[in-house]
Amino acid sequence: MAMLKNLSALTILLSITIALLPRATFATVGIPNCAKGVTGDCGFGFFKIIVLGDTSAPTDECCRQLVKAGKNCHNQFVESIVSSRKPIRGTISDVYRRSNETWNNCSATSSVSPPEPAH
Numbered sequence: 522m523a524m525l526k527n528l529s530a531l532t533i534l535l536s537i538t539i540a541l542l543p544r545a546t547f548a549t550v551g552i553p554n555c556a557k558g559v560t561g562d563c564g565f566g567f568f569k570i571i572v573l574g575d576t577s578a579p580t581d582e583c584c585r586q587l588v589k590a591g592k593n594c595h596n597q598f599v600e601s602i603v604s605s606r607k608p609i610r611g612t613i614s615d616v617y618r619r620s621n622e623t624w625n626n627c628s629a630t631s632s633v634s635p636p637e638p639a640h
Contacts, residue, residue: 553601555594559586571619572602574610584627591636595624 556564563583569575579587587595599620602609609616 553594553597556590556598559583559590563587567598567623568602570623571599571616572607572609574615574619579623579627581630584631585633587624587627588631588633589636592624592628595620 559567560583563579563586566575566577566579566583567587570577570579599616603613603616
């Protein structure tokens, strides 16, 4: 009986760890300062789409936040993921492809103009 309780507790702990792993992975990637205007939920959503290959579309609000942060900031985020050697779904080329698709979709549908590039 005691062994069954220990096994149940271990199963619960393992389930919680697995559920929290993607958020913990996202938190340690190293978010660039330019992305301060992107909420944690939106950032995690972009992480799931770009890195983990989630096929859901970002919300309009998340797209507005991304476009407001700018393409350069978006690229910095993607580069920090690739250079961190965190687990990704597919290849690095897949990450860049999903990144470009996400940016293009958001910039095409967002009512916000991206910031002017720094000279």
